Amino acid sequence: MQFDEVVYKIRIQPAGGLLKKKTKSEKRQILNGVSGSVYPGEMLAMLGPSGSGKTTLLTSLGGRLGGDLTGTITYNGKPFSNAMKRNIGFVTQDDVLYPNLTVAETLVYTALLRLPRTLTKAEKVNHAEAVIAQLGLTRCRNSIIGGAFLRGVSGGERKRVSIGQEMLINPSLLFLDEPTSGLDSTTAQKIVSTLWELANGASTVVMTIHQPSSRLFYMFHKVLLMSEGNPLYFGKGAHVLAYFSSVGFSPSVAMNPADFLLDLANGVATADTNEDEEAVKQSLVKAYKTQLCKVVKMELAVDVSLHTSSNDRMLKGWSNTWLDQFSVLLRRGIKERKHDSFSTMKIVQVLIVAVLVGIFWWQSTINHLQDQVGLLFFISNFWGIYPLFQALFTIPKERMMLTKERASGMYRLSSFFMALTIGDLPMELALPTVFYAIVYWMAGLKPKPGAFFSGLFVILYNVLISQGLGLAIGAVVMDQQTATTLGSVIMLAFGLGSGFYVQHVPVFIAWVKYISINQYSLKLLLASQYEYDQTYNCGTNQTFLVRDFPAVKSVGISMKGTILSVVVMAVMLVFYRLVTYLALMRVGVTRK
Template sequence: MADLEAQQDDQSSTILARPNLPVTLQFDEVVYKIKMNEGGWSELMKRNAEEEERVILKGISGSVLPGEMLAMLGPSGSGKTTLLTALGGRLGGDLTGTITFNGQPLSNAMKRKSGFVTQDDVLYPHLTVTETLVYTALLRLPGSLTKAEKVGQAEAVIAQLGLLRCSNSIIDGPVARGVSGGERKRVSIGQEMLTNPSVLFLDEPTSGLDSTTAQRIVSTLWELANGGCRTVVMTIHQPSSRIFHMFSKVLLLSDGNPMYFGKGADVLEYFSSLGFSPGMVATNPADFLLDLANGVATGDTDEDLEEVKQRLVTAYKTATVREELSVADYDSGALPADDDRRWSNPWIAQFSILLGRGVKERKYDSFSRIRIVEVLVAALVCGLLWWQSDIDHLQDQVGLLFFYAEFWGFYPMFQTVFAITQERMMLTKERASGMYRLSSYFMALNLNLPMDLVLPTIFYAMTYTMAGLKHTAGAFFSGLFVLLYSVLCTQGLSLAIGAALMDGKSGVTLGAIIVITFLLSSGFFVQHVPIFISWIRYISISSHTLNLLLWSQYETEETFHCTANHTCLVRDFPSIRAAWIGGTVSAVSASFVAMTGMLVFYRLIAYLFLMRLSVPRK
């Protein structure tokens, strides 16, 4: 094992020792504004134009050289994350000022040379560390590399970030314990390190970690910057004193204003020259800076919080001695020529990788123990309740067919709505990195959904056999086809709802209302539906499902014993007459065509909503 680790350490040192191109980041007078109450109708809210516009960043300047690590400090709401997002090229809207990389504006080529680690570790819980990084490498690294080379790059990152011990552990799971918080953060950093970036942006990389783990993370970042000649920029809320002394430069923000930019070692001397010092008691420099950013000053002063903040902001802007922002004398080299290439891999490669990853992740949800038990218990109870019913107990059989439409109208709804809402953060993160096209993701997602057809098949086979429905292969398989087709239609509706709302609870609530409306309009409960609302049955998945299930079981001229001495037509039975649109070929075809239209239409709606929230980096 030691030999393997040494071998992989050597591999990582050769592959990831330093980026291909050192990059100097420089930003000057960055201002960002947002519109408040835009589109509102209240005249009171529109009375003053200044009230409609809020300035988040107020003229911030700085620079970071290769091998340096810049920490942006400030209280919550100071603009740290907004500035980081702007520097990383992920912020739209009213952004002014200049942001350059080696003296050039941000380009496609430069974006491919940078990495961005979000505050939340957005990872698939059931994939192992190795699987997570390998799939990311397959998607992000260029198609000119072979699969073995991409896997080798992932293994090198695992070794460099010290993840060998947990490489085969899942990220998180309800049964098996996943990796620790610090290991999760290193996996997130590793995903961005796969492209061997020249610039690495990190949003609160130590959030939620204990001080020891946080120090290990920052030490790793310091090694990546100092040893790899990378430019590292991070936001951090309240670092320990040991972490603080690792920062090459510090940018202190307060309400979007810069209070200090310069070397971390000079920060206390600078504020002491303004009459602010931490006092005689040993103080964490970061705590002292956050106090100042909040307007809390030590010593005897009658100034209130806002006066202190304004004084420090003014002092910084008017100071004669400031960090020299010019980096023209640092020869970082010219950036590679920009190109129009947006995707690292062709569509079919993206699709196949996403499909494989989706199958591996989704199988844990589709075939979890609780879902298997739920379906088997429900099937057993139904089979016993409808045990060996025959056509002379027609109401019972129709009730079972209606229950098919009802149960498999609700159950897939809950699964799919939560599935797509849980995918939101992952989709947004990966699309922002330009990993794949939305179309390849959406196609892979839809081909993963049929995994959910296994449990309906088992449920149908058990209940069909126990209930004693028509004993012919044609009736069995046509009914099974109808049931599975209705599940696919319901999944499409669920995708549309989930993509539109992107909130699991709201999506399930809306979905339940729609499904209940569809069920009530199917004709089983209400047999005399008023004409002004009867049109709902023609757009109801449940109505068409029930109609096709009735068609799979009964012939148009089939009879049953309505009394001891008389037979009646099945089609004249009240529950069937109200629910059955018709057993003719044209009526059956119309229901099938309607369900096909809904299957396609709902997925189109879902795709359009996903386009709205996942705009990739250009």
């Protein structure tokens, strides 16, 4: 891999939110013409203090940084491509793993998704087992990963699992962002030793590291030192002290070379506190440009074919078929989310509400038409709000995983989307079915199979549409708090516009009923219980048409209205999921 004069700028927006002054945004340069190269069999370490730009550079080299990025970055002399990202491993600083999966399950599912279709399932599983043994994870292979509120494996073991996911594909180029962050020196030594062995196997390893021990430092083949986006040194790790000594900066006492380099990057040359830090930094930048820059440029001019392997391991297309991807993602999703979807708390919650509703509307008759209509509206409203709020958090929770895996080219977005949608259906449809069966019997609704099943169809139809709306809001907003607020406002508007609370809605807001899920589902529930010419007795020996009852008339029951409601809800079902899919297309998109 070679990179020449890499420059990256970001636009700084003025603070103040809605009350901010209308001032022109400014651009800030994060990377200032960084160049270098690293070849198979080499391990490059990027050092520098926090804010020096090393993570930004690593992300840009890994093809995961968009925006105002200029310069030349090539891989075996070729630019970044979608095929390239399937052969590059990238380990982020924060371990993005599913907390409820075990170590073995995590690596096996990754192997099934990333390894080529030419291998059988058994061969992929065996490859995952080999990586588990290589990384020393055998002892904890059946332990869950865990998370912030779930006890699991240790931090070092979690980091090794993240590295193992990338090692599965035997990457020709592996990027790691702070792989030793937060780990003790022994664990850090084990991880870097594993990476050193990987580099010796003809792979290229590039990492950022904050403050390595001296033992780790001497394992790096090349070192890139950065300060405030400027390169201060690029070259062999063994020559770094000699170079800085030649430009007038030597450690006053025997010390860890990494500590000395970080002191220089911070502008601290000696123990003399009166020395101007900015002057030291500028002196080092100038020294790099006059002495090292030409050497780096000469190395970039070397024919890359002299260093590349003759064994072409490039995966040109998707590793597996759409069906294989869907199958693995579905099984993984069900195993990860079953603890939440099939939670005892959720089941008990729905059962309690069902029993309470049945008690309040116990054996209601058609002569109490207002009560029955109110019951149908409550059912429609409840099974609009409940699945929506369950779905609101699905996409935001999956965002980091989707970003990571899409950036690696693991699967098609369509296979992920279908697996996510179908994986949640069993519990999404089972709970409303049980709820409706309990309420229907206790409330004494129309005792005919046709009425029961048509009403159940409406409830499940309503659940699917509301779930789709929740997924769409979550995917578009990508923030749980904002999505909750937006979802609450939308469902409140749909409920008010359904025609049950207010029959005489002002013209300027009456359009809400045409997009209200509640209005259409209530119309269908009324049609499942009452005939067009059905009458009721309000206790005065007089009969009245159900369709003329105010709460029913404002919604309406007719064959034409029933067909229209089914069609409109079908459009909503497709539309909300289409919005979700389009919103997901922007997640994990990297530069071409």
